[in-house]
Amino acid sequence: MSAVIDTHGHAHDHHGGYGGVMRWITTTNHKDIGTLYLWFSFIMFMVGGVMALAIRLELFSPGIQFFNPDLFNQFTTMHGLIMVFGAIMPAFVGFANWQIPMMIGAPDMAFARLNNWSFWLLPFAASLLVISFFTPGGAPGVGWTLYAPLTVQMGVGMDLTIFAVHLLGMSSILGSINIITTILNMRAPGMNLMRMPLFCWTWLITAYLLVAAMPVLAGAVTMSLTDRHFGTSFFNAAGGGDPVLYQHIFWFFGHPEVYIIALPAFGVVSQVIPAFSRKPLFGYASMVYATSAIAILSFIVWAHHMYTVGMPVQGQLFFMYATTLIAIPTGVKVFNWVATMWQGSLTFETPMLFAIGFLFLFTLGGFTGLVLSLVPIDIQLHDTYYVVAHFHYVMVAGALFAAFAGIYFWLPKWTGRMYDETLGKWHFWLTMIFFNITFFVQHFLGLAGMPRRIPDYPLMFESWNKVSSIGAFGFGLAQLLFLYVVLKAIRSGAKAPERPWEGADSLEWTHLPTPVPYHTFETPPVLK
Amino acid sequence: MEQGASTTTRQAHYHVPQPMPWPIMGSTALFCMALGAVFVMNASSGGWVGLAFGVMLLLYMMFRWFGDLIRESEGGKYGGWEDLSFRWGMSWFIFSEVMFFAGFFGALFWARVMSVPDLASLEHNTYLWPGFTSHWPSAGPGFEEKFSPMGAWGIPAINTLLLLSSGVTVTIAHWALKEGKRAILNLFLFFTIVLGVLFLGLQVYEYAHAYSELNLKLSTGAYGSTFFMLTGFHGFHVTCGAIMLTVIFFRCLSGHFKPDHHFAFEGVAWYWHFVDVVWLGLFIFVYWL
Numbered sequence: 001m002s003a004v005i006d007t008h009g010h011a012h013d014h015h016g017g018y019g020g021v022m023r024w025i026t027t028t029n030h031k032d033i034g035t036l037y038l039w040f041s042f043i044m045f046m047v048g049g050v051m052a053l054a055i056r057l058e059l060f061s062p063g064i065q066f067f068n069p070d071l072f073n074q075f076t077t078m079h080g081l082i083m084v085f086g087a088i089m090p091a092f093v094g095f096a097n098w099q100i101p102m103m104i105g106a107p108d109m110a111f112a113r114l115n116n117w118s119f120w121l122l123p124f125a126a127s128l129l130v131i132s133f134f135t136p137g138g139a140p141g142v143g144w145t146l147y148a149p150l151t152v153q154m155g156v157g158m159d160l161t162i163f164a165v166h167l168l169g170m171s172s173i174l175g176s177i178n179i180i181t182t183i184l185n186m187r188a189p190g191m192n193l194m195r196m197p198l199f200c201w202t203w204l205i206t207a208y209l210l211v212a213a214m215p216v217l218a219g220a221v222t223m224s225l226t227d228r229h230f231g232t233s234f235f236n237a238a239g240g241g242d243p244v245l246y247q248h249i250f251w252f253f254g255h256p257e258v259y260i261i262a263l264p265a266f267g268v269v270s271q272v273i274p275a276f277s278r279k280p281l282f283g284y285a286s287m288v289y290a291t292s293a294i295a296i297l298s299f300i301v302w303a304h305h306m307y308t309v310g311m312p313v314q315g316q317l318f319f320m321y322a323t324t325l326i327a328i329p330t331g332v333k334v335f336n337w338v339a340t341m342w343q344g345s346l347t348f349e350t351p352m353l354f355a356i357g358f359l360f361l362f363t364l365g366g367f368t369g370l371v372l373s374l375v376p377i378d379i380q381l382h383d384t385y386y387v388v389a390h391f392h393y394v395m396v397a398g399a400l401f402a403a404f405a406g407i408y409f410w411l412p413k414w415t416g417r418m419y420d421e422t423l424g425k426w427h428f429w430l431t432m433i434f435f436n437i438t439f440f441v442q443h444f445l446g447l448a449g450m451p452r453r454i455p456d457y458p459l460m461f462e463s464w465n466k467v468s469s470i471g472a473f474g475f476g477l478a479q480l481l482f483l484y485v486v487l488k489a490i491r492s493g494a495k496a497p498e499r500p501w502e503g504a505d506s507l508e509w510t511h512l513p514t515p516v517p518y519h520t521f522e523t524p525p526v527l528k
Numbered sequence: 529m530e531q532g533a534s535t536t537t538r539q540a541h542y543h544v545p546q547p548m549p550w551p552i553m554g555s556t557a558l559f560c561m562a563l564g565a566v567f568v569m570n571a572s573s574g575g576w577v578g579l580a581f582g583v584m585l586l587l588y589m590m591f592r593w594f595g596d597l598i599r600e601s602e603g604g605k606y607g608g609w610e611d612l613s614f615r616w617g618m619s620w621f622i623f624s625e626v627m628f629f630a631g632f633f634g635a636l637f638w639a640r641v642m643s644v645p646d647l648a649s650l651e652h653n654t655y656l657w658p659g660f661t662s663h664w665p666s667a668g669p670g671f672e673e674k675f676s677p678m679g680a681w682g683i684p685a686i687n688t689l690l691l692l693s694s695g696v697t698v699t700i701a702h703w704a705l706k707e708g709k710r711a712i713l714n715l716f717l718f719f720t721i722v723l724g725v726l727f728l729g730l731q732v733y734e735y736a737h738a739y740s741e742l743n744l745k746l747s748t749g750a751y752g753s754t755f756f757m758l759t760g761f762h763g764f765h766v767t768c769g770a771i772m773l774t775v776i777f778f779r780c781l782s783g784h785f786k787p788d789h790h791f792a793f794e795g796v797a798w799y800w801h802f803v804d805v806v807w808l809g810l811f812i813f814v815y816w817l
Contacts, residue, residue, distance in 0.1 A: 018547050022549075026549055027547050028547050028548070112544055113548055113551060116547075116551040117551035120551050120555045124558065128562060159565075163566065164562075173621075177616075177617050178617075181613050181616040185616055211624045212623070214624070215624045215628035215630075216634075219632055222757075230746055231745075232747065232752070232756075233667075233752075239667060239670060240639055241639060241749075244643075245635060245643065249631055523540070
């Protein structure tokens with residue numbers, strides 16, 4: 001323990017001169033910034049969730065009930081943008097901020113001030129997105145992919161969204177440079193790359209993907225902006241450009257983005273499953289290689305989002321084969337998680353429940369992804385609810401479940417207080433059941449041919465839509481229970497023991513007291 | 529890759545900085561710039577005020593933030609460990625810039641190799657754009673006016689020479705810095721800035737020439753779009769690089785940097801080489817071929 005005794009002697013209130021709200025605005029402490037990221041992410045999760053419920057409310061019955069089609073489109077667009085850039089990505093950057101320095105034995109992130117800026121760009125970007133609802137013409141109703149030429153036809157809200165994407169991209173790039181540098185340069189002596197907890201590995205590779213992909217998105221929306229206002233013809237066929245060009249550039253970013261969201265989730269699950277199986281992670285090295293393989297493949301599969309836009313059959317075949325290849329490293333991962341549990345001494349606390357829920361449902365989402373990767377099938381299913389079901393299995397049951405697992409797993413370490421295990425289990429089961437009620441039936445709707453992003457539908461789709469909408473509201477309410485569980489733990493939770501999970505063995509559990517002090521590892525830990 | 533874990537040269541403490549107000553000021557500035565730009569582009573009044581305020585606030589913020597860093601650096605707060613972080617950070621930042629340009633080069637290749645030939649294909653010729661033939665430079669089938677493309681062997685060739693020479697002069701300056709020859713350092717850093725500014729001046733002249741004599745504009749179809757956006761973003765990066773060079777020039781005049789401790793100089797030099805390499809890509813694919 002000697003390595004962690006805080007040399008300042010006033011660990012819990014050492015905030016460098018600023019108090020009150022200015023502490024949070026000016027902070028350079030990775031734990032403060034991690035907390036900011038996580039709370040911001042939760043608020044955005046609620047905002048995006050309300051939009052999702054508005055969508056499901058409208059789809060409860062055929063016909064136009066509550067929202068005109070234009071507003072419906074704005075909800076689907078903003079729901080996607082806010083959930084991807086406002087909720088899921090910041091949640092995992094929050095985990096990265098809290099965990100990476102502690103897991104590698106570093107005193108803080110490599111660029112602590114830049115870290116502050118990475119976070120504080122986000123609320124401003126989110127404000128631009130929300131403001132767009134109140135401009136003439138409202139928020140853009142083009143879908144989160146912001147396809148040309150729809151983007152050219154939108155109003156002022158589109159410009160606000162474009163600048164919001166610039167700020168979000170800047171935040172991601174700065175944050176990722178910070179994470180890469182921290183992992184490469186801040187590890188404690190003896191913490192070799194292949195000794196790092198897998199969570200750090202997945203973030204190292206995620207950050208690489210972000211640095212490579214986000215500038216391309218910035219370029220794409222910049223071209224949309226100049227096409228809108230400065231007379232360029234990037235996406236205008238009359239000028240020699242091409243709307244399909246936008247899709248290529250967007251998905252060159254967009255497919256790595258899928259793994260940007262998924263890989264940190266893999267990282268969290270790879271910490272949680274070994275801890276509750278009381279066994280080391282099975283096949284650590286193969287996990288590292290599989291993660292790297294996914295990262296490389298992610299840059300050569302983007303056009304599987306575009307099979308129907310018109311592409312030579314050779315192109316379709318290339319992207320189909322490349323896409324199906326991804327099943328191999330992903331399969332390695334699923335195999336390793338299962339093999340970690342094999343003959344383990346398993347217990348099923350809430351983090352483990354969410355991790356196992358992740359394992360089942362993410363695998364299901366992976367299988368539907370495999371189905372969609374096949375050109376002949378995808379041409380039938382493109383832009384149907386089957387696709388919606390597929391990516392919600394990956395985004396919600398994949399990324400979000402992993403984030404919940406991470407919160408329940410590390411909350412005792414961060415706050416020094418335990419969450420209510422019974423309520424946590426309630427949260428898991430409600431989330432699990434309502435998630436499947438919401439999204440499993442959407443596979444049926446998609447296979448039956450219901451198109452996505454349309455506020456109305458024929459009568460024959462009514463029953464499953466009703467089921468899905470009921471599930472969505474149940475899912476939403478269950479997340480209020482999550483908020484209650486977290487607040488209850490922080491305010492009045494039972495004191496957490498020094499090692500709440502005896503199977504967890506990374507540095508933050510073995511070398512730091514509970515709760516962790518404000519500054520940790522100012523002197524690097526001594527590793528055996 | 530293993531520096532972080534090496535036990536031999538490791539200093540005891542990493543410099544973890546105190547809280548500071550500059551990041552939130554930077555975010556506020558960018559927010560004002562975004563809102564101001566949206567107002568300007570949609571012809572609402574008052575946009576210029578927001579934009580100008582945002583830009584000034586951003587410049588002030590950068591002035592103060594970099595000022596803090598320079599004071600810390602000259603005050604001896606940074607050792608080899610922090611230095612390595614700066615190196616990683618700058619390298620990855622430049623990589624992100626490379627990817628930004630890659631997106632625009634991708635658009636250029638798409639227009640030249642895919643969309644323009646496709647618009648001249650048999651079915652498009654029959655049903656949509658009769659008589660359109662595939663050629664480059666092209667402003668597309670819907671563009672009526674005549675325009676002349678920018679030739680490669682006038683100003684662009686001179687500009688290539690200027691930028692490549694500036695890459696040499698900045699390297700000589702770096703060599704002089706490492707040898708402790710401050711007069712040569714200052715002189716060649718000054719040459720580098722002059723070459724950069726000359727480049728920008730010729731670029732401005734070229735743009736004026738394009739608009740007034742060649743009828744080549746930003747709105748001249750795919751060719752105008754890719755030409756001005758690629759060279760424009762490059763010119764913007766050269767401007768930033770020239771400002772960065774000017775900052776370190778004044779720092780050199782004030783006696784900053786030591787032969788073994790001058791990351792700011794190297795970071796700027798790397799950035800300068802990066803804009804140089806991007807220019808070579810531009811010269812080959814935008815002007816020449």
